[in-house]
Amino acid sequence: MAAPKFPTLQLFSPEFLICAGAILFQPPRDRPDSPLQVCILFHPQKDEYLLPKGRKDISENPYHTALRETYEETGYPCDFLPVRMHTRAPQAGEDIKDTANGRELFPLTEPFAMTFRNVGGGTDKNYKMIWWFIAKVTGEKQEGTMTASEGFQSCWFSETEVVEKLTFESDRDVVRKALELVRATYVTDST
Structure with missing residues (x-):
């Protein structure tokens, strides 16, 4: 039996939970001097400021999870905000070699980050994988969207x-x- 070529952590379904969330922006303004606005959550009982995120439902893909959870927890309808970023993913049907830094493309609505959190502590296999996306508000705040x-x-x-x-x-x-990604994509220096 050969060992894997690279260090490998293999998990089975009871050992991981897939989650997704989004950094929710007001749509970028045309004026470069206009500060970006970001929506976050305040949990009064815990006195914590958090990002909107949550668990993937059965048969749901993480893209839908990110938009659904962000809407449910903030009350704001939203959609992905395309940004210029590096990715290692190929375009559909493209045959390219994987490289460590990938390449910069625009427009992308791919996850820009992933948090891999051991919520079991120690050696317990109890992991939460959170895919992070960038989103923009597309409508007025709706009440009653939270569970x-x-x-x-x-x-x-x-x-x-x-x-x-x-x-x-x-x-x-x-x-x-x-x-950093939203600024690099949408905010230009006017000097």
């Missing part, structure tokens, strides 16, 4: 405030990268 077990308040913050508001450093890292 009964959720008690979030959606809050808008400017790009200069949002990172400091988030409770967890991993969420801050995800937002920093999303801001």
Whole structure:
């Protein structure tokens, strides 16, 4: 028996949970000096600021999960915001070799990050995989979109405030990268 060529962690269905979420932006403005606005969640009972995300339903793909969970938890209808970013994924039908840094393409609505969290602690195999997307608001806030077990308040913050508001450093890292991608795609220097 040969060992895998690369270090490998293999999980079976009881050992992992697929989740998805989105960094929700107000649509970028035409003016470069207009700060970006990001919607995050406040959980009053835990006194935590979080990103909208949740579990993938059976037979649902992570793209739909990200939009559904973001809508349910924030109340804002949304869609993906295409950005310019590096990806290792080929275009449909394309035959290219995988490279470590991929290549930069636009427009992309692929996941821009993935958080791999061991929620079992220690050596327990209990992992949560969170796919992160970038989204934009497409309509007015709707009330009553959360499930009964959720008690979030959606809050808008400017790009200069949002990172400091988030409770967890991993969420801050995800937002920093999303801001970098949206700025690089939509915000130009007017000088």
